[in-house]
Amino acid sequence: MKYVIALDQGTTSSRAVLIDESGNLIDIKQKEFSQIFPNRGWVEHDPLEILSSQIKVFEDLLSSNSIDPKSIISLGITNQRETTVLWDKDTGKPLYNAIVWQDKRTANICEKIKKDGLEEYIKENTGLVVDSYFSATKIKWIIDNVDGVRDKINKNKVLAGTIDSWLIYNLTSFKCHFTDFTNASRTMVFNIKSLKWDSKILSYLDIPTSILPNVLPSSSNFGTFNYKGCNIPINGVAGDQQSALFGQACFEDGMVKNTYGTGCFLLMNTGKKMNLSQNGLLTTIACSTTKSINYALEGSVFIAGAAIQWLRDSLKIIKSASETEEIANSILELEDIYVVPAFAGLGAPYWDMYSRGAIFGLTRDTGKDHIVKATLESLAYQTKDIIEVMEKDANLKLQSLKVDGGACNNNYLMQFQSDILNSDVLRPEIIESTAMGAGYLAGIYSSLWDKNKIISNQKINKIFKPNIDSKKRKRLYLGWNKAVNRTLNWIEK
Numbered sequence: 001m002k003y004v005i006a007l008d009q010g011t012t013s014s015r016a017v018l019i020d021e022s023g024n025l026i027d028i029k030q031k032e033f034s035q036i037f038p039n040r041g042w043v044e045h046d047p048l049e050i051l052s053s054q055i056k057v058f059e060d061l062l063s064s065n066s067i068d069p070k071s072i073i074s075l076g077i078t079n080q081r082e083t084t085v086l087w088d089k090d091t092g093k094p095l096y097n098a099i100v101w102q103d104k105r106t107a108n109i110c111e112k113i114k115k116d117g118l119e120e121y122i123k124e125n126t127g128l129v130v131d132s133y134f135s136a137t138k139i140k141w142i143i144d145n146v147d148g149v150r151d152k153i154n155k156n157k158v159l160a161g162t163i164d165s166w167l168i169y170n171l172t173s174f175k176c177h178f179t180d181f182t183n184a185s186r187t188m189v190f191n192i193k194s195l196k197w198d199s200k201i202l203s204y205l206d207i208p209t210s211i212l213p214n215v216l217p218s219s220s221n222f223g224t225f226n227y228k229g230c231n232i233p234i235n236g237v238a239g240d241q242q243s244a245l246f247g248q249a250c251f252e253d254g255m256v257k258n259t260y261g262t263g264c265f266l267l268m269n270t271g272k273k274m275n276l277s278q279n280g281l282l283t284t285i286a287c288s289t290t291k292s293i294n295y296a297l298e299g300s301v302f303i304a305g306a307a308i309q310w311l312r313d314s315l316k317i318i319k320s321a322s323e324t325e326e327i328a329n330s331i332l333e334l335e336d337i338y339v340v341p342a343f344a345g346l347g348a349p350y351w352d353m354y355s356r357g358a359i360f361g362l363t364r365d366t367g368k369d370h371i372v373k374a375t376l377e378s379l380a381y382q383t384k385d386i387i388e389v390m391e392k393d394a395n396l397k398l399q400s401l402k403v404d405g406g407a408c409n410n411n412y413l414m415q416f417q418s419d420i421l422n423s424d425v426l427r428p429e430i431i432e433s434t435a436m437g438a439g440y441l442a443g444i445y446s447s448l449w450d451k452n453k454i455i456s457n458q459k460i461n462k463i464f465k466p467n468i469d470s471k472k473r474k475r476l477y478l479g480w481n482k483a484v485n486r487t488l489n490w491i492e493k
């Protein structure tokens with residue numbers, strides 16, 4: 001038997017997934033690593049701990065399944081996006097911790113970029129809004145603030161990259177400095193039209209192109225991992241959300257997946273069309289197996305599963321996330337209570353950092369279960385908000401929604417999502433779409449399978465069909481819109 005292993009390097013844990021030659025998921029290993037918070041709003045990871053945890057799960061997977069490394073014919077990598085590392089080209093030592101996507105320390109650099117009038121150029125050429133979330137200002141911060149980095153750059157001794165590049169460089173014994181189009185498209189220094197590093201933005205930020213990796217299609221030869229004498233080619237690389245889109249076989253224009261995790265991430269494949277959103281969505285590059293790339297529109301909900309964690313950890317009205325399903329089902333009618341979890345402001349399509357969370361429609365008989373149910377429904381309403389603008393931006397109508405991520409296990413939520421969208425919601429048997437995407441990309445390059453095989457491998461666990469009338473759907477959604485509007489512009493600017 002031949003195997004592919006996908007390394008899934010996430011924000012809080014590193015995972016390794018074993019996939020057999022037929023594309024079946026055989027086993028998963030997972031290891032958490034440290035989150036470092038040196039200052040308010042700062043979030044870092046130790047790149048060496050990321051690397052060692054990733055190798056540990058890889059080895060655990062081999063040993064607990066008695067796999068001979070010779071039978072691993074390809075390796076895929078998917079990763080937390082935007083998180084940035086700079087390291088010494090010769091020693092491979094990180095020059096600073098990885099600055100994580102959540103880190104806000106570079107907000108002032110972003111303000112300056114806007115003041116200097118580059119916002120429009122950046123949107124048109126990178127598909128992104130100017131934000132500290134993306135890699136560009138993180139690279140700049142390390143160069144400008146860490147002793148000796150600028151000097152080393154002048155001596156041509158520094159390399160930079162997102163987590164995929166960091167892993168590739170180390171796994172290939174410092175031989176290969178690569179990234180893929182999907183990861184590059186999240187840096188805010190990659191031109192998604194010319195498919196090259198953008199010299200105008202780089203020179204404005206004073207970042208030399210020479211420290212950046214070569215960019216390849218997601219299914220490519222990224223080098224070889226020499227493990228105990230076996231040469232394992234690295235043939236699939238993609239940022240986590242694009243990897244999930246690929247893992248769900250969303251290969252055609254208009255196909256959408258939504259990942260229900262801590263936040264929600266919606267991506268729509270828009271094919272060869274590079275749509276620039278009028279409504280605050282991002283334009284990004286989807287996985288490609290050839291040089292001819294596809295684009296995607298992306299919208300995210302900041303607080304999704306995190307609202308369920310809030311019920312559990314702050315309000316303490318549930319013990320586990322999964323019990324929300326039974327609670328929601330136990331309440332027969334609920335049309336007037338809305339929880340808007342705008343704990344940190346609202347993202348697309350509202351983009352109001354001054355909005356705050358609120359509960360609407362409380363009456364004397366409202367109990368905690370009503371609040372649980374309304375909180376669960378807020379995930380579906382926020383998803384609908386994004387799909388509405390995605391359809392407008394892409395000028396396409398959603399046919400069905402493919403789902404994954406922890407909270408898609410909730411049957412009540414999925415049925416409500418289908419009801420409120422008036423579309424089918426398709427839940428796959430394997431909801432590990434992120435890791436599967438990277439594994440599929442690797443296997444395609446190694447000629448283990450092709451896209452048709454991936455499509456035929458998509459086993460549906462359940463299709464949720466809309467089951468409410470349009471009058472009710474309209475009334476429910478109007479109530480949500482009214483609730484959201486009342487949270488806008490809440491705190492003082």
Ligand code: ADP
Binds near residue numbers: 261
């Ligand atoms: P992440 O990758 O962002 O850590 P996961 O995909 O593991 O997230 O999903 C975990 C999130 O989903 C948590 O925020 C949790 O509260 C929520 N969640 C998990 N299971 C359920 C469930 N059955 N119903 C509702 N929410 C759930």
